[in-house]
Amino acid sequence: MWGHALNNPFIQNAPLQTLVQSVFSPTAFDFWVSHLNPTWSWQRPLARIVARQIASQDCVTLTLKPNRHAQPFLAGQHINITAEINGARFTRSYSPSMVPNQANVFTITVKRMSGGKFSNWLHEHAKIGDVLELGAPFGEMTLSNVYQKHVFLAAGSGITPFLSLIHEWVAQGALGEVTLIYWAKTQTELCFVEAFSALTQKYSNLHVYYALTQEQTPQNFQTPNHFIYERINQSLLDTLVPDLNQRVVYSCGPAAFVEQARRLTQEQAKDFYGEAFGLPLITHDSTEQVNIHLTKSNRTIRVASGEPLLAALEAQGLKPESGCRMGICNTCVCTKQAGTTEHILTQERDTEAGSSVRICISSARSDLTLDL
Ligand code: FES
Secondary structure, eight states, X not given: OTTSOOOOHHHHOHHHHHHHHHHSOHHHHHHHHTTTOTTOOSSOOEEEEEEEEEEETTEEEEEEEXXXXXXXXXXXXXXXXXXXXXXXXXXXXXXXSBOOOTTSOEEEEEEOOTTOHHHHHHHHTOOTTOEEXXXXXXXXXXXXXXXXXXXXXXXXXXXXXXXHHHHHXXXXXXXXXXXXXXXXXXXXXXXXXXXHHHXXXXXXXXXXEEEESSOSOOOSOSOGGGEEOOOSOXXXXXXXXXXXXXXXXEEEEEHHHHHHHHHHHTTTSSEEEEEEESOOOOOOOTTSEEEEEETTTTEEEEEETTSBHHHHHHHTTOOOOOSSSSSSSOTTEEEEEESOEEETTTOOEEOOTTEEEEGGGEEESSOEEEOO
């Protein structure tokens, strides 16, 4: 279980803990004990990579064993994972494809992103024995205890929370019905096909459809009738989920996909939960420039009005803390002391001094003062 600590005699022995605490700072303690075991730490949530497996053409699954400081999390939630790459710390959010089990391990399945420093490092350099830092779990897309009929709509690496959600649904008795529609460009990009196949054979109330957008001839598949070849649209949903008005819908994938899923289902479905990665394509008028004054670093920079603030600051060499980059983990939050910001997804504007701003999904609509 998650709460079972790694076998760390330093941390679990109370008298020794007191003695050590009086001699070392937590940082010094971490430095010295990490030479004995890299996941031993006074207080930092860490996890060691204990296995890696190819999940698809461009995805790798890493199995992680956390230390005792890691917080429990639910299927469908995300956690921030931090690694040091060439001396710099990078953080990205992942929704585990398996939550901690009896052996106290969980998995993340990482898609290699073109130009993605972190995902490429996890693919090419992260090895068994390496230690990653974990953040607190976050996210609302957990299994409903109100509705028993679910529709899961996944695109690309948005599939990862649904494997753990389906395992959670099984653990809770596999009641009601689950329909998963999973979009990928080609068959070779599909993850977890064997797992889904085993689950559908066991549970007749679980239905899985694979939707390919750039291929029409899946090879060696036992269930070719479960392949479809169209993007998300109303008539497809009407055909595959005729009882949508009795179901709760979950969608995870690129922002445009989740928005489309929301638009097509929200009015009929009982409820809708969406989690998007990346921001919709943003067009901003780069001719209109605003000043961003950063009080902690005592700098003023000029950025385009309407440009996502996190990306704009990074483009100028600043490194504000960030995690999910999609507005749900709060890692990037800061206080706005003056000025007008705009929520990139909802276009809502905020003029209030002293309000909190998530800079990954906010843009400046006037000169701003931020406590960064
Ligand atoms: S980085 Fe997660 S909310 Fe901004």
